[in-house]
Amino acid sequence: MPSDSSRANRYWWDGNADEYQSEHGGHLGDVRFVWCPEGLDEADARLLGEVRGRAVLEVGCGAAQCGRWLVAQGARVAAFDISHRQLRHARRIDLDTGLTVPVAQADAEALPYRDDVFDLACSAFGALPFVADPLAVLREVRRVVRPGGRFVFSVSHPIRWAFPDDPGPRGLTADRSYFDRTPYTEEGPDGTLAYVEHHRTLGDWVGLVSGAGLRLQTLLEPEWPAGHDRVWGGWSPLRGRHLPGTAIFSCLV
Template sequence: MSEAARRPVGDAETRAANRSWWDGEAEDYYAEHGGFLGDSSFVWGPEGWTEDELDLLEVRDGMTVLEIGAGAAQCSRWLARHRDVRVVASDLSMGMLRRGRAIDAGSPAAPLPLLQVDGTVLPFADGSLDRVFTAYGVIPFVADSGAVLAEAARVLRPGGRFVFSTSHPVRWAFLDDPGQRGLTAQTSYFDRTPYVESEAGVVTYAEHHRTIGDLVRQVHAAGLVLVDLVEPQWPERNETTWGGWSPLRGALLPGTAILVCDRPA
């Protein structure tokens, strides 16, 4: 029996469920959203704003860059082709990484280094990276996003930068509906109870909610400095509907939050 509910769920259940979910969803996700994301494009969220436009990471030639929650590694692939950098893409899901490898196999460019990595435990030395980032990966899909921020801070060199995008926390108060029904608040913004899907009592998907204040406090606790909090407006050029994101809602409510965080020099 399938069930979707707001209820507590722990770290181990969250990790196992989401790894399995994205393994099984990888090909369908690519078939549905691959055209929007591109095979070698760096898109920060459903609004469609790109790193080429925003330059939030400020990646420069010679840097070492890690992407966590990379999916099929589209963002890392763009960096590798447009900057003279060393870039590694990682994800918890082997299914998503296989999709990334399939994209590389169909391209004349050199394949990306791909790692199956838990974003809360990074296999890199302290102070070894210039940039770490994730576009809609990891942060909402772990029970302890503070651990992700702490790990990013640990592996960054002084002066390094961590940038992450995630569903804007205000969205949790509204139905995941791109139409008029999605414009009326239904639950409390302050209710941090995770959204959980289960099958016969086994958790198959979990997503965790933090308020803006929670995320800012986690940035501070990790020893990082919040440089910018970007709430991208929906551009007129984007007529795409993606889940609960749409031009209608995007004109009235923020759908994405992007936090730009530096490790002090």
């Protein structure tokens, strides 16, 4: 049965997918693999290694921009997202570009794929920040990725939790405990849970990776690049000069 977090975020993303794609779609590109608001591009970073001919799963794909780039590189891709509306945008971009990503609507805590069918898995801010049980997700990824494969995922850098989500000067002063793991929540007009984002420390993430039977290979904290002036929510050039905004975990199966 879906968790409260899953139900809330499914409805939230269905209601906000149009606005999200309108605001961020230009930066993400239709056929581009952007790991984070800092703009780190897989075409340059090559965190997944060689993808041509490999079977790749995109976890929490949104409109499948990353998966579409992988298809263009010769990968065999499957992708899923909890939001039906996000997947409608994926279909729209498929038609616009002529590059099709097979997608499914699914919850990351219970994947609809057989064991050991993928060589690689990836997730750019997909699913993991929003689920109540990230260990279940990591175990599911380990289940569907063949031994010797790799899972690379990006999330908001945990240190950001201690600071206001403000791109200006206010966002440079910590106002809460880094160790406070109380989720950020929003409620709808009727008082029901409408959005959830969970906080885990760096130590929590390392423990979760290990607990799922994965081996952490690298942890990347992308620096804000010179000349990159785009503000994305609480991410900004000002904050990026002082604080890491993203953590990217590269794990071996």
